[in-house]
Amino acid sequence: MTEPPQGPAADQSAAGVPTCYRHPDRETWIRCQRCERPICPDCMRDAAVGFQCPDCVKQAAQGSRQNRALYGGERSADPRLTSYVIIGINALVWLAIAVTGGSRSRLVDLLALRPDGYCAPGDGYIYDQTHPACTSAVAREVPGVADGAWWQLITSVFTHVEIWHVALNMFAVFILGPTLEGIVGRSRFLAVYLVSGLASSAMVMWLSFEYGSTVGASGAIFGLLGALLVTARKARLNSQWLVQNLVLGVVITVVGWRMISWQGHLGGLLGGIAAAAIIAYAPKSHRSLVQWTGLGILAVALVAVSLARAASFT
Structure with a gap:
């Protein structure tokens, strides 16, 4: 005991x-x-x-x-959420266009990217808006960025006319978006997407037909591909599937260059690469400050060069 x-x-x-x-x-x-x-x-x-x-x-x-993402910021609790929101916005815009006339919808005139505007008296087109026919009661003004429709630089990224177009693009967002958001976090992912869209629009402004109309999210999607390549290489991750998808996208662009905006694809790819490089290579000591300052400067520069191009038309 x-x-x-x-x-x-x-x-x-x-x-x-x-x-x-x-x-x-x-x-x-x-x-x-x-x-x-x-x-x-x-x-x-x-x-x-x-x-x-x-x-x-x-x-x-x-x-x-x-709880920290790979390159700063908070890790997304659900990396799919932002992509779902983007898909939802694109679907709603497509539906609104479909029920208001499809390709002849007034929404297409307002939302699609057009470097310079024109008028449509009846079924024809007149590029010189000072033409007497443009003042007739039946003439329809189709505005462009040069006419002050600056919002087209970003609204065109969320605009689709054909159902197959919106379906294919949103499938790509569904595949690529959550992967990138899981790496960089929600706010930085959204910044990459929007900056890629602006870069796509800037390239269209400079290299496309002055009165041509461009719609679709494919420029921003190419930006996601470019951003994933940069972040994967920086983290020394396997990027073979990304390279394969990029090559496939290039082949599709080349084959369908008469119907596909290669200018938008190229601009989006370069924009995504630049945005991701700012995020991935920012010094850790002042990471957030450098990232957001760099992304802000890049976005402002893209808008500025687009508006400069628009000014040259007038």
Whole structure:
């Protein structure tokens, strides 16, 4: 039969003096602010409020790292969400166009990217809007960026007329979007998508037919491909499937160059590469500041060169 402790040890046990959970031979009245276990001065770690034990500090650090995206920012709880929103917006715009006349819908005139506008008196087209026929009651003005329709630089990225066009593009967003958002986080993914769209529009403004109409998200999708290539290479991940998809996209663009805007595809690809390079290669010491400043400058520059091109028409 074990005898009860005698002497000082018995007095401590009776008094209920706690001991450090890591050093049972050390008495302490200090407790961890998170788990409330007793800790001695050697185990105390400064926290925002009071002290924490080493185990709680380690767990908090691990949780913080796990919640960070690869290149800064918070990791998305659901990397598919932003892509679903983009798909939903494109689907709603397509539906609105479909129920208001399809290719002859007034929404196409307003949302599609057109470097310069023209008028349509009846079934014909007159590029010189000062022509007397453009002032007739039946003439329809079809505005372009040069006429002040600057919003077309971004609305065209969410505009589709044919169902097969929106279906193919949104399938690509569904495949590529969550992958990139899982790498860079939600806000940076959305920034890459929009900057790629602006870059696509800028290239169309400079290299496409002045009065041509361009719609579709394919420029932004090529931007996602370019961004994934940059981030994957930076992280030394396997990028073979990305290269294969890019080659396939180039082949489709070349084969269908009469119907496909190769200018938009090229601009989107270069824009996505540039945006991803800013995100992936920003120095860790001032990562967020450099990333958002760089992306902001890039976006402003793309809008500026597009408007400069529009000004040259007038």
